[in-house]
Amino acid sequence: MLYDVARVRAQYPALADGRAWLDGAAGTQVPEPVIAAMAGVMRGGVANQGGVFPAARRADAIVDEARRALADLVNAPDPDGVVLGPSMSALTYRFVGALGPTWRPGDEVVVTEADHDSNVRPWVQAAARAGATVRMARLDAATGSLPTEHVTGLLSDRTRVVAVTAASNLTGACPDIPAIAAAARRVGALSVVDGVHHCPHVPVDVTALGADLYLTSAHKWAGPHLGAVVAADPAVLAGIDPQRPAPAPPTGPARFEQGTNPFPALAGVVAAVEHWADLAEAGGDRRARLAVTRVTAADHGRALGERLWAGLGGMAHVRRYGPDADRTPIASFRVAGVGPAEVVAALDRAGVNAWAGHAYAWEAARALGVRDDGGLVRLSVNHYSQRWEVDRALEVVAACR
Numbered sequence: 001m002l003y004d005v006a007r008v009r010a011q012y013p014a015l016a017d018g019r020a021w022l023d024g025a026a027g028t029q030v031p032e033p034v035i036a037a038m039a040g041v042m043r044g045g046v047a048n049q050g051g052v053f054p055a056a057r058r059a060d061a062i063v064d065e066a067r068r069a070l071a072d073l074v075n076a077p078d079p080d081g082v083v084l085g086p087s088m089s090a091l092t093y094r095f096v097g098a099l100g101p102t103w104r105p106g107d108e109v110v111v112t113e114a115d116h117d118s119n120v121r122p123w124v125q126a127a128a129r130a131g132a133t134v135r136m137a138r139l140d141a142a143t144g145s146l147p148t149e150h151v152t153g154l155l156s157d158r159t160r161v162v163a164v165t166a167a168s169n170l171t172g173a174c175p176d177i178p179a180i181a182a183a184a185r186r187v188g189a190l191s192v193v194d195g196v197h198h199c200p201h202v203p204v205d206v207t208a209l210g211a212d213l214y215l216t217s218a219h220k221w222a223g224p225h226l227g228a229v230v231a232a233d234p235a236v237l238a239g240i241d242p243q244r245p246a247p248a249p250p251t252g253p254a255r256f257e258q259g260t261n262p263f264p265a266l267a268g269v270v271a272a273v274e275h276w277a278d279l280a281e282a283g284g285d286r287r288a289r290l291a292v293t294r295v296t297a298a299d300h301g302r303a304l305g306e307r308l309w310a311g312l313g314g315m316a317h318v319r320r321y322g323p324d325a326d327r328t329p330i331a332s333f334r335v336a337g338v339g340p341a342e343v344v345a346a347l348d349r350a351g352v353n354a355w356a357g358h359a360y361a362w363e364a365a366r367a368l369g370v371r372d373d374g375g376l377v378r379l380s381v382n383h384y385s386q387r388w389e390v391d392r393a394l395e396v397v398a399a400c401r
Contacts, residue, residue, distance in 0.1 A: 305329020
Protein backbone atom coordinates (compact mmCIF):
# COMPACT_ATOMS: atom_id res chain seq x y z
CA MET A 1 0.00 0.00 0.00
CA LEU A 2 1.32 3.44 -0.93
CA TYR A 3 2.26 5.49 2.11
CA ASP A 4 1.98 9.22 1.37
CA VAL A 5 4.39 10.60 3.93
CA ALA A 6 4.13 14.10 2.46
CA ARG A 7 0.39 14.10 3.20
CA VAL A 8 1.03 12.82 6.71
CA ARG A 9 3.79 15.33 7.38
CA ALA A 10 1.69 18.26 6.19
CA GLN A 11 -0.61 17.72 9.19
CA TYR A 12 2.21 18.62 11.62
CA PRO A 13 2.67 22.39 11.90
CA ALA A 14 5.95 22.11 13.83
CA LEU A 15 7.58 20.22 10.97
CA ALA A 16 7.28 23.16 8.57
CA ASP A 17 10.48 24.79 9.86
CA GLY A 18 12.77 23.01 7.38
CA ARG A 19 14.71 21.11 10.01
CA ALA A 20 15.27 17.37 10.04
CA TRP A 21 13.32 16.10 13.05
CA LEU A 22 15.25 12.93 13.91
CA ASP A 23 14.54 13.15 17.64
CA GLY A 24 11.30 11.16 17.77
CA ALA A 25 12.63 8.61 20.26
CA ALA A 26 12.57 11.41 22.84
CA GLY A 27 9.08 12.57 21.80
CA THR A 28 7.16 13.27 18.63
CA GLN A 29 5.38 16.37 17.41
CA VAL A 30 1.58 16.51 17.24
CA PRO A 31 -0.70 16.90 14.20
CA GLU A 32 -3.44 19.47 13.78
CA PRO A 33 -6.27 17.05 14.72
CA VAL A 34 -4.69 16.50 18.13
CA ILE A 35 -4.21 20.22 18.69
CA ALA A 36 -7.81 20.89 17.63
CA ALA A 37 -9.23 18.16 19.86
CA MET A 38 -7.44 19.45 22.94
CA ALA A 39 -8.41 23.06 22.25
CA GLY A 40 -11.98 21.98 21.54
CA VAL A 41 -12.40 20.49 24.99
CA MET A 42 -11.21 23.69 26.62
CA ARG A 43 -13.37 25.87 24.40
CA GLY A 44 -16.46 23.73 24.84
CA GLY A 45 -16.22 23.45 28.60
CA VAL A 46 -15.66 20.41 30.74
CA ALA A 47 -16.24 19.63 34.42
CA ASN A 48 -15.25 16.83 36.73
CA GLN A 49 -16.65 13.38 36.20
CA GLY A 50 -19.79 12.02 37.78
CA GLY A 51 -22.13 14.99 37.44
CA VAL A 52 -25.53 15.10 35.74
CA PHE A 53 -24.99 18.29 33.72
CA PRO A 54 -23.54 18.38 30.18
CA ALA A 55 -19.95 19.41 31.01
CA ALA A 56 -19.61 16.54 33.48
CA ARG A 57 -21.14 14.06 31.06
CA ARG A 58 -18.62 15.23 28.46
CA ALA A 59 -15.81 14.40 30.89
CA ASP A 60 -17.18 10.89 31.39
CA ALA A 61 -17.43 10.40 27.64
CA ILE A 62 -13.86 11.62 27.04
CA VAL A 63 -12.41 9.19 29.57
CA ASP A 64 -14.43 6.28 28.23
CA GLU A 65 -13.41 7.05 24.66
CA ALA A 66 -9.73 7.37 25.64
CA ARG A 67 -9.85 3.86 27.13
CA ARG A 68 -11.47 2.52 23.97
CA ALA A 69 -8.95 4.28 21.72
CA LEU A 70 -5.95 2.95 23.62
CA ALA A 71 -7.43 -0.55 23.63
CA ASP A 72 -7.84 -0.28 19.87
CA LEU A 73 -4.28 0.97 19.39
CA VAL A 74 -2.72 -2.06 21.08
CA ASN A 75 -5.51 -4.52 20.20
CA ALA A 76 -6.46 -5.07 23.83
CA PRO A 77 -9.66 -7.07 24.31
CA ASP A 78 -11.29 -4.84 26.93
CA PRO A 79 -11.13 -1.05 27.58
CA ASP A 80 -11.58 -1.83 31.28
CA GLY A 81 -7.97 -2.99 31.21
CA VAL A 82 -6.69 0.53 30.41
CA VAL A 83 -5.30 2.67 33.26
CA LEU A 84 -4.56 6.32 32.49
CA GLY A 85 -1.86 8.47 34.05
CA PRO A 86 0.54 11.37 33.55
CA SER A 87 3.51 9.31 32.30
CA MET A 88 4.95 5.83 32.11
CA SER A 89 7.30 6.65 34.99
CA ALA A 90 4.51 7.88 37.26
CA LEU A 91 2.33 4.88 36.45
CA THR A 92 5.16 2.46 37.12
CA TYR A 93 5.70 3.95 40.56
CA ARG A 94 1.93 3.70 41.14
CA PHE A 95 1.93 -0.02 40.40
CA VAL A 96 5.15 -0.56 42.34
CA GLY A 97 3.49 1.11 45.30
CA ALA A 98 0.70 -1.44 45.14
CA LEU A 99 2.79 -4.54 44.48
CA GLY A 100 5.90 -3.89 46.58
CA PRO A 101 4.20 -4.18 50.00
CA THR A 102 3.01 -7.71 49.08
CA TRP A 103 6.59 -9.01 48.70
CA ARG A 104 8.48 -10.80 51.43
CA PRO A 105 12.18 -11.53 52.06
CA GLY A 106 13.26 -14.22 49.65
CA ASP A 107 10.91 -13.06 46.92
CA GLU A 108 12.62 -12.08 43.67
CA VAL A 109 12.22 -9.33 41.07
CA VAL A 110 13.81 -9.56 37.62
CA VAL A 111 14.85 -6.36 35.80
CA THR A 112 17.12 -5.89 32.79
CA GLU A 113 20.05 -3.82 31.63
CA ALA A 114 18.13 -3.09 28.42
CA ASP A 115 15.45 -1.00 30.07
CA HIS A 116 14.83 2.68 30.53
CA ASP A 117 15.53 3.32 34.20
CA SER A 118 11.87 3.99 34.96
CA ASN A 119 11.29 0.26 34.50
CA VAL A 120 14.31 -0.62 36.62
CA ARG A 121 14.77 1.76 39.54
CA PRO A 122 11.20 1.68 40.92
CA TRP A 123 11.35 -2.12 41.17
CA VAL A 124 14.84 -2.08 42.68
CA GLN A 125 13.78 0.48 45.28
CA ALA A 126 10.65 -1.47 46.20
CA ALA A 127 12.63 -4.71 46.50
CA ALA A 128 15.05 -3.03 48.89
CA ARG A 129 12.17 -1.89 51.10
CA ALA A 130 10.64 -5.39 51.12
CA GLY A 131 13.90 -7.30 51.54
CA ALA A 132 13.33 -8.99 48.20
CA THR A 133 16.14 -10.02 45.85
CA VAL A 134 16.81 -8.20 42.57
CA ARG A 135 18.11 -10.21 39.63
CA MET A 136 19.49 -8.20 36.71
CA ALA A 137 19.37 -9.69 33.20
CA ARG A 138 22.51 -8.70 31.32
CA LEU A 139 22.83 -7.33 27.82
CA ASP A 140 24.96 -8.89 25.14
CA ALA A 141 27.46 -6.03 25.19
CA ALA A 142 28.70 -6.87 21.68
CA THR A 143 25.30 -6.31 20.07
CA GLY A 144 23.28 -4.34 22.62
CA SER A 145 20.58 -7.00 22.46
CA LEU A 146 18.92 -8.86 25.33
CA PRO A 147 19.05 -12.64 24.78
CA THR A 148 15.90 -14.39 25.97
CA GLU A 149 17.81 -16.86 28.12
CA HIS A 150 19.48 -14.01 29.99
CA VAL A 151 16.01 -13.23 31.38
CA THR A 152 14.35 -16.62 31.58
CA GLY A 153 17.41 -18.17 33.19
CA LEU A 154 16.86 -15.95 36.23
CA LEU A 155 13.29 -17.03 36.92
CA SER A 156 12.25 -19.21 39.83
CA ASP A 157 9.13 -19.99 41.81
CA ARG A 158 9.99 -17.00 44.01
CA THR A 159 9.92 -14.53 41.09
CA ARG A 160 7.11 -12.03 41.59
CA VAL A 161 7.68 -9.53 38.75
CA VAL A 162 9.59 -9.58 35.47
CA ALA A 163 10.09 -6.00 34.23
CA VAL A 164 11.37 -5.88 30.66
CA THR A 165 11.34 -3.54 27.71
CA ALA A 166 9.75 -4.47 24.38
CA ALA A 167 12.33 -2.27 22.62
CA SER A 168 15.44 -0.56 23.94
CA ASN A 169 15.26 3.20 23.59
CA LEU A 170 19.06 3.29 23.32
CA THR A 171 19.97 0.45 20.96
CA GLY A 172 16.58 -0.27 19.38
CA ALA A 173 16.90 -3.98 20.22
CA CYS A 174 13.57 -5.83 20.52
CA PRO A 175 13.66 -8.75 22.98
CA ASP A 176 11.44 -11.79 22.48
CA ILE A 177 8.59 -10.64 24.71
CA PRO A 178 6.21 -13.55 23.99
CA ALA A 179 8.86 -16.03 25.13
CA ILE A 180 9.78 -13.99 28.22
CA ALA A 181 6.16 -13.37 29.19
CA ALA A 182 5.31 -17.05 28.78
CA ALA A 183 8.23 -18.04 30.99
CA ALA A 184 7.13 -15.52 33.63
CA ARG A 185 3.61 -16.93 33.56
CA ARG A 186 4.89 -20.46 34.07
CA VAL A 187 6.45 -19.49 37.40
CA GLY A 188 3.48 -17.35 38.45
CA ALA A 189 5.24 -14.00 37.96
CA LEU A 190 3.69 -10.80 36.64
CA SER A 191 5.24 -9.50 33.39
CA VAL A 192 5.48 -5.70 33.15
CA VAL A 193 6.50 -4.65 29.65
CA ASP A 194 7.73 -1.16 28.83
CA GLY A 195 6.32 -0.47 25.38
CA VAL A 196 7.11 3.25 25.28
CA HIS A 197 9.73 2.97 22.53
CA HIS A 198 8.11 -0.13 21.04
CA CYS A 199 4.57 1.13 20.44
CA PRO A 200 5.42 3.89 17.90
CA HIS A 201 7.29 1.49 15.62
CA VAL A 202 5.74 -1.96 15.92
CA PRO A 203 2.08 -2.93 15.42
CA VAL A 204 1.05 -4.05 18.90
CA ASP A 205 -1.21 -6.89 19.97
CA VAL A 206 -0.98 -7.18 23.75
CA THR A 207 -2.63 -10.58 23.74
CA ALA A 208 -0.11 -11.98 21.27
CA LEU A 209 2.74 -10.40 23.25
CA GLY A 210 1.52 -12.19 26.35
CA ALA A 211 2.38 -9.26 28.61
CA ASP A 212 0.31 -8.93 31.76
CA LEU A 213 0.85 -5.16 31.78
CA TYR A 214 1.98 -3.13 28.75
CA LEU A 215 2.97 0.51 29.21
CA THR A 216 2.88 3.21 26.54
CA SER A 217 3.27 6.99 26.36
CA ALA A 218 1.24 8.99 23.86
CA HIS A 219 3.89 11.66 23.33
CA LYS A 220 5.99 9.03 21.55
CA TRP A 221 3.25 8.48 18.92
CA ALA A 222 2.00 11.98 18.07
CA GLY A 223 -0.16 12.52 21.14
CA PRO A 224 0.08 14.70 24.23
CA HIS A 225 2.11 13.89 27.31
CA LEU A 226 0.05 11.13 28.87
CA GLY A 227 0.75 7.51 29.75
CA ALA A 228 -1.28 4.34 29.96
CA VAL A 229 -0.96 0.85 31.37
CA VAL A 230 -2.89 -1.72 29.35
CA ALA A 231 -3.70 -5.14 30.77
CA ALA A 232 -4.46 -7.87 28.29
CA ASP A 233 -6.92 -9.17 30.90
CA PRO A 234 -8.69 -6.77 33.32
CA ALA A 235 -8.57 -9.58 35.89
CA VAL A 236 -4.87 -8.80 36.30
CA LEU A 237 -5.80 -5.31 37.50
CA ALA A 238 -8.44 -6.75 39.79
CA GLY A 239 -5.71 -8.63 41.64
CA ILE A 240 -3.74 -5.45 42.41
CA ASP A 241 -4.89 -3.16 45.22
CA PRO A 242 -3.45 0.37 44.92
CA GLN A 243 -3.50 2.96 47.65
CA ARG A 244 -6.28 5.48 47.05
CA PRO A 245 -8.60 7.89 48.88
CA ALA A 246 -11.55 6.31 50.69
CA PRO A 247 -14.19 7.68 48.26
CA ALA A 248 -12.27 6.46 45.18
CA PRO A 249 -13.81 3.65 43.12
CA PRO A 250 -13.12 0.23 44.71
CA THR A 251 -13.00 -1.60 41.39
CA GLY A 252 -12.04 -0.98 37.77
CA PRO A 253 -9.16 0.98 36.24
CA ALA A 254 -10.28 4.29 37.77
CA ARG A 255 -9.08 3.22 41.20
CA PHE A 256 -5.49 3.51 39.92
CA GLU A 257 -6.05 7.05 38.60
CA GLN A 258 -5.28 9.44 41.41
CA GLY A 259 -6.96 12.84 41.10
CA THR A 260 -8.88 14.49 38.30
CA ASN A 261 -8.10 13.25 34.81
CA PRO A 262 -6.56 15.67 32.25
CA PHE A 263 -9.57 15.79 29.94
CA PRO A 264 -8.05 17.88 27.12
CA ALA A 265 -5.04 15.55 26.97
CA LEU A 266 -7.30 12.50 26.88
CA ALA A 267 -9.21 14.01 23.97
CA GLY A 268 -5.84 14.50 22.31
CA VAL A 269 -5.03 10.81 22.81
CA VAL A 270 -8.25 9.84 21.07
CA ALA A 271 -7.44 12.19 18.18
CA ALA A 272 -3.90 10.77 17.94
CA VAL A 273 -5.24 7.21 17.66
CA GLU A 274 -7.73 8.36 15.00
CA HIS A 275 -4.80 10.02 13.19
CA TRP A 276 -2.93 6.72 13.15
CA ALA A 277 -6.02 4.97 11.83
CA ASP A 278 -6.11 7.46 8.94
CA LEU A 279 -2.41 7.36 7.97
CA ALA A 280 -3.23 5.31 4.88
CA GLU A 281 -6.34 4.21 3.04
CA ALA A 282 -8.10 1.43 4.91
CA GLY A 283 -11.69 0.41 5.54
CA GLY A 284 -13.69 -0.76 8.53
CA ASP A 285 -13.91 0.42 12.10
CA ARG A 286 -11.00 2.06 13.89
CA ARG A 287 -9.44 -1.19 15.06
CA ALA A 288 -9.62 -2.68 11.57
CA ARG A 289 -8.08 0.44 10.03
CA LEU A 290 -5.29 0.45 12.60
CA ALA A 291 -4.46 -3.14 11.71
CA VAL A 292 -3.61 -1.89 8.21
CA THR A 293 -2.15 1.56 8.81
CA ARG A 294 0.11 0.51 11.67
CA VAL A 295 1.80 -2.03 9.41
CA THR A 296 2.11 0.49 6.57
CA ALA A 297 3.65 3.14 8.83
CA ALA A 298 6.00 0.57 10.37
CA ASP A 299 7.21 -0.45 6.92
CA HIS A 300 7.91 3.20 6.08
CA GLY A 301 9.89 3.72 9.27
CA ARG A 302 11.77 0.45 8.85
CA ALA A 303 12.94 1.38 5.35
CA LEU A 304 14.24 4.76 6.50
CA GLY A 305 15.80 3.19 9.58
CA GLU A 306 17.66 0.66 7.45
CA ARG A 307 18.93 3.49 5.24
CA LEU A 308 20.19 5.35 8.29
CA TRP A 309 21.75 2.25 9.88
CA ALA A 310 23.44 1.15 6.68
CA GLY A 311 24.71 4.65 5.94
CA LEU A 312 26.38 4.90 9.33
CA GLY A 313 27.72 1.38 8.95
CA GLY A 314 29.57 2.43 5.80
CA MET A 315 31.60 5.07 7.67
CA ALA A 316 34.92 3.82 9.00
CA HIS A 317 35.03 6.51 11.70
CA VAL A 318 31.62 5.57 13.13
CA ARG A 319 30.84 2.81 15.63
CA ARG A 320 27.20 1.77 15.82
CA TYR A 321 25.62 0.32 18.98
CA GLY A 322 22.81 -2.17 18.53
CA PRO A 323 21.87 -5.32 16.65
CA ASP A 324 21.46 -5.49 12.88
CA ALA A 325 18.08 -7.25 13.13
CA ASP A 326 15.04 -7.26 15.42
CA ARG A 327 15.35 -3.55 16.02
CA THR A 328 13.37 -0.33 15.85
CA PRO A 329 14.43 2.40 13.37
CA ILE A 330 16.85 4.29 15.60
CA ALA A 331 20.61 4.55 15.37
CA SER A 332 22.90 5.13 18.33
CA PHE A 333 26.56 5.63 17.57
CA ARG A 334 29.86 7.35 18.33
CA VAL A 335 32.30 9.11 16.04
CA ALA A 336 35.99 8.38 16.57
CA GLY A 337 37.76 11.35 18.11
CA VAL A 338 34.61 13.49 18.35
CA GLY A 339 32.47 13.57 21.50
CA PRO A 340 28.73 12.89 21.24
CA ALA A 341 27.89 16.44 22.33
CA GLU A 342 30.12 17.83 19.56
CA VAL A 343 28.42 15.63 16.98
CA VAL A 344 24.98 16.77 18.11
CA ALA A 345 26.13 20.40 17.92
CA ALA A 346 27.29 19.85 14.34
CA LEU A 347 23.96 18.26 13.49
CA ASP A 348 22.14 21.20 15.03
CA ARG A 349 24.13 23.69 12.96
CA ALA A 350 23.01 21.79 9.86
CA GLY A 351 19.38 21.81 10.94
CA VAL A 352 19.12 18.29 12.34
CA ASN A 353 17.45 17.62 15.69
CA ALA A 354 19.29 14.87 17.56
CA TRP A 355 20.23 13.82 21.09
CA ALA A 356 23.38 12.77 22.90
CA GLY A 357 23.66 11.03 26.25
CA HIS A 358 22.33 7.92 27.97
CA ALA A 359 18.61 8.49 27.21
CA TYR A 360 17.79 7.29 30.75
CA ALA A 361 18.91 3.82 29.66
CA TRP A 362 21.18 3.98 32.68
CA GLU A 363 22.15 0.32 32.97
CA ALA A 364 22.46 -0.17 29.21
CA ALA A 365 24.80 2.80 28.87
CA ARG A 366 26.96 1.38 31.68
CA ALA A 367 26.98 -2.09 30.14
CA LEU A 368 28.03 -0.66 26.78
CA GLY A 369 30.82 1.35 28.42
CA VAL A 370 29.54 4.80 27.38
CA ARG A 371 27.66 6.13 30.41
CA ASP A 372 30.45 8.14 31.97
CA ASP A 373 31.96 9.83 28.92
CA GLY A 374 29.12 11.39 26.99
CA GLY A 375 26.90 8.47 26.09
CA LEU A 376 25.86 8.00 22.47
CA VAL A 377 24.50 10.10 19.62
CA ARG A 378 20.95 8.97 18.88
CA LEU A 379 19.03 9.56 15.65
CA SER A 380 15.51 8.22 15.25
CA VAL A 381 12.99 8.14 12.42
CA ASN A 382 9.25 7.61 12.67
CA HIS A 383 6.03 7.72 10.68
CA TYR A 384 6.43 11.34 9.50
CA SER A 385 10.15 11.16 8.66
CA GLN A 386 11.38 11.64 5.10
CA ARG A 387 14.41 10.43 3.21
CA TRP A 388 16.01 13.87 2.91
CA GLU A 389 16.20 14.08 6.72
CA VAL A 390 18.19 10.86 6.92
CA ASP A 391 20.47 11.92 4.08
CA ARG A 392 21.17 15.31 5.66
CA ALA A 393 22.14 13.66 8.94
CA LEU A 394 24.40 11.18 7.17
CA GLU A 395 26.19 14.01 5.35
CA VAL A 396 26.90 15.78 8.65
CA VAL A 397 28.19 12.64 10.37
CA ALA A 398 30.35 11.78 7.36
CA ALA A 399 32.02 15.19 7.70
CA CYS A 400 32.63 14.86 11.46
CA ARG A 401 36.31 14.08 11.92
